[in-house]
Amino acid sequence: MASPAEHASFLPPVLTFLSAAVIGVPLFRLAGQSAVLGYLVAGVLIGPSGLSLIAEPETAASVAEIGVVLLLFIVGLELHLSQLVSMRRDIFGLGTLQLVLCALVLGGAGLLAGIGLGASAVIGIALALSATAVALQLLEERGDLGTAYGSRAFAVLLFQDLAVVGILALMPLLASAGGGGNAPWLGDAALSTAKALGAIVAVVLVGRYGLNPFFRLLAASGAREVMTAAALLVVLGTALLMQEVGLSMAMGAFLAGILLAESNFRHQLEADIEPFRGMLLGLFFMSVGMSIDGALVKAVWPALFGATAAAILVKVALVAALFRLFGSGPLDALRGAAVLAPAGEFAFVLLPQAEGLGLTDATSTRFAVALAALTMLVGPVAAKGLDKALDALRARSSDPDLPATDVIESAETRVLVIGFGRFGQILTQVLLAEGIAVTVIDKDVEQIRSASRFGFRIYYGDGTRLDVLRAAGIGRAELVCICIDDAEAALKIVDIVHEEFESVRTYVRAYDRMHAVELMSRDVDFQLRETSESALQFGRATLEGLGLPAEAAAARVEDVRKRDIARLVLQQAGALPEGSGWLRGAAPAELKPEPLTAPQRPARALNAETRDIIGHDRREAAERLLERPARDPEAGAEGDEAAVAEAALERADARRE
Numbered sequence: 001m002a003s004p005a006e007h008a009s010f011l012p013p014v015l016t017f018l019s020a021a022v023i024g025v026p027l028f029r030l031a032g033q034s035a036v037l038g039y040l041v042a043g044v045l046i047g048p049s050g051l052s053l054i055a056e057p058e059t060a061a062s063v064a065e066i067g068v069v070l071l072l073f074i075v076g077l078e079l080h081l082s083q084l085v086s087m088r089r090d091i092f093g094l095g096t097l098q099l100v101l102c103a104l105v106l107g108g109a110g111l112l113a114g115i116g117l118g119a120s121a122v123i124g125i126a127l128a129l130s131a132t133a134v135a136l137q138l139l140e141e142r143g144d145l146g147t148a149y150g151s152r153a154f155a156v157l158l159f160q161d162l163a164v165v166g167i168l169a170l171m172p173l174l175a176s177a178g179g180g181g182n183a184p185w186l187g188d189a190a191l192s193t194a195k196a197l198g199a200i201v202a203v204v205l206v207g208r209y210g211l212n213p214f215f216r217l218l219a220a221s222g223a224r225e226v227m228t229a230a231a232l233l234v235v236l237g238t239a240l241l242m243q244e245v246g247l248s249m250a251m252g253a254f255l256a257g258i259l260l261a262e263s264n265f266r267h268q269l270e271a272d273i274e275p276f277r278g279m280l281l282g283l284f285f286m287s288v289g290m291s292i293d294g295a296l297v298k299a300v301w302p303a304l305f306g307a308t309a310a311a312i313l314v315k316v317a318l319v320a321a322l323f324r325l326f327g328s329g330p331l332d333a334l335r336g337a338a339v340l341a342p343a344g345e346f347a348f349v350l351l352p353q354a355e356g357l358g359l360t361d362a363t364s365t366r367f368a369v370a371l372a373a374l375t376m377l378v379g380p381v382a383a384k385g386l387d388k389a390l391d392a393l394r395a396r397s398s399d400p401d402l403p404a405t406d407v408i409e410s411a412e413t414r415v416l417v418i419g420f421g422r423f424g425q426i427l428t429q430v431l432l433a434e435g436i437a438v439t440v441i442d443k444d445v446e447q448i449r450s451a452s453r454f455g456f457r458i459y460y461g462d463g464t465r466l467d468v469l470r471a472a473g474i475g476r477a478e479l480v481c482i483c484i485d486d487a488e489a490a491l492k493i494v495d496i497v498h499e500e501f502e503s504v505r506t507y508v509r510a511y512d513r514m515h516a517v518e519l520m521s522r523d524v525d526f527q528l529r530e531t532s533e534s535a536l537q538f539g540r541a542t543l544e545g546l547g548l549p550a551e552a553a554a555a556r557v558e559d560v561r562k563r564d565i566a567r568l569v570l571q572q573a574g575a576l577p578e579g580s581g582w583l584r585g586a587a588p589a590e591l592k593p594e595p596l597t598a599p600q601r602p603a604r605a606l607n608a609e610t611r612d613i614i615g616h617d618r619r620e621a622a623e624r625l626l627e628r629p630a631r632d633p634e635a636g637a638e639g640d641e642a643a644v645a646e647a648a649l650e651r652a653d654a655r656r657e
Helices: 004-008 011-030 035-046 057-077 081-086 088-112 117-128 132-142 148-179 185-209 211-221 224-244 249-260 266-290 294-299 301-325 330-340 347-356 362-396 422-434 445-453 466-471 487-500 513-521 532-545 550-573 577-584 608-631 638-656
Strands: 415-418 438-442 457-460 479-482 505-510 526-529
Touching: 011 035, 011 266, 035 132, 035 266, 035 362, 057 132, 057 224, 057 249, 057 266, 081 088, 088 117, 088 148, 088 301, 117 301, 117 347, 117 362, 132 148, 132 266, 132 330, 132 362, 148 249, 148 301, 148 330, 148 347, 185 211, 185 224, 185 249, 211 224, 224 249, 224 266, 266 362, 266 457, 266 466, 294 301, 294 362, 301 330, 301 362, 330 362, 347 362, 415 422, 422 438, 466 487, 479 487, 487 505, 487 513, 505 513, 513 526, 513 550, 526 532, 532 550
Parallel strands: 415 438, 415 479, 438 457, 479 505, 505 526
Antiparallel strands: none
């Protein structure tokens, strides 16, 4: 059994990483820079080239790769197979041209510098690849992942991840050609391809037919922590399988995300994964900073910094030109090129493997690795500077780029409905009939199953969680309809929405009269007691059944509705005795039902049991009726109550407008 001292030995590096992130990232954010740069600089400072606070940076790097894996999983959740098909021109056309042209130009520069053909090819390809983690983090910070240029940038990154498989298979061919050997590279490549295809087919089949029933079973248990564990199991298990067959872990996680993009549990999974993704991705950036060889930088810094600037400028120029060729505006083309300029994570995989195959020597490998790391360090600064310059240019331009088209599915949602019970089902029928885009969240598995026939988006999730609301796209919705029958949970959701999403209007189902008063005190845009309108319509039908003309019955119901609204407003304002707790800020007393029209006679008990029940309350009721006009003159006359109701309705209409 491990001793307490052995357990404690894990704490110093963990505390070092946490301290570096807590100190470094806020400082760079305050300076107007990207969080990525903060992580990278923090890694340089705590790594071997800085204060040497981390003894084994390689261990940290292997753990940090999980951050990239989780990032690609979340990106996959935001896409659908139909969207990937629509992006095929950008993925295979733009992606191919970017990789080939950048590799040729950067590899040609290596040849001019006196490096051999094989080494130049590998270094050119490694530098032509882009940093998926850096690019997606920059796009996420800008909020541009769903824009036209963000979509094109992601298509290029996706093609690069696919191309890495072929690159790794061709490297033995380059090594055998350079050495004149007869390595059986063709058979190995065919075997690797067969394994990869078999693994992909297996993952697709399991994801298509097994994941939804699996998560449905876990959700029915009600154990939320088990759902989190299951999400991590799916992501990391798929990533490990892909790595075992020669594909990248990130590619496997992306495939898992794509398979779950249509799942009802998508938003809950995203919310569960997000905290792990953020911390581990920060650790990945710090591990990149730690990988920079300080001794090499000091020895050849002029050549290294010059090569870094040249590599970034070359990639920006080539990629911007390709973006323009594929239809992007000039400003969006530059923005897309800037986020793709840093060299990719796979450079740290390809270059050491090339050295092992004899394609590059130790000196060239160290130089290229340091160059790739420096592009990741300088790239976010260049992208931020370019952003500021382009924003200034856009402000002065009389013909700015057209607004980009969102491709993220949740951006289409106009209404977010929380709760798909009886109330929510009727509401969504109305919205569906009008053709309004709706996203529904519910944590009841049976409700989700019954909603599968409706045709709109419905996801498993807890609507009282801020991360679930964000993942569901509440920030892009016009209003949120809270239709759950849990009064406390509804109030919690209202508080979250008002605090975090001020522009989103809140329409709430009130459980009872007291709940309605609480909602009014929170300034919701609209609230309705779940039984009030149905009971009024029932009363109208009853009056008509008793022979009252339809017009007279409707007028009487409308009069009662206005009186009820007037009393509700007075109770909320503390103007009635039972509502005084609201005015003083204390806990409100229970709101007891009171007649809206003065009774013509006292209540009469028709049997002895009833007389025993109501006898002791008769005197108090009579006193309330006698005192009511003096305590509440407005409510004592029908005309005054109607005036109060009209004023309340006008205020409600003004707030909704």
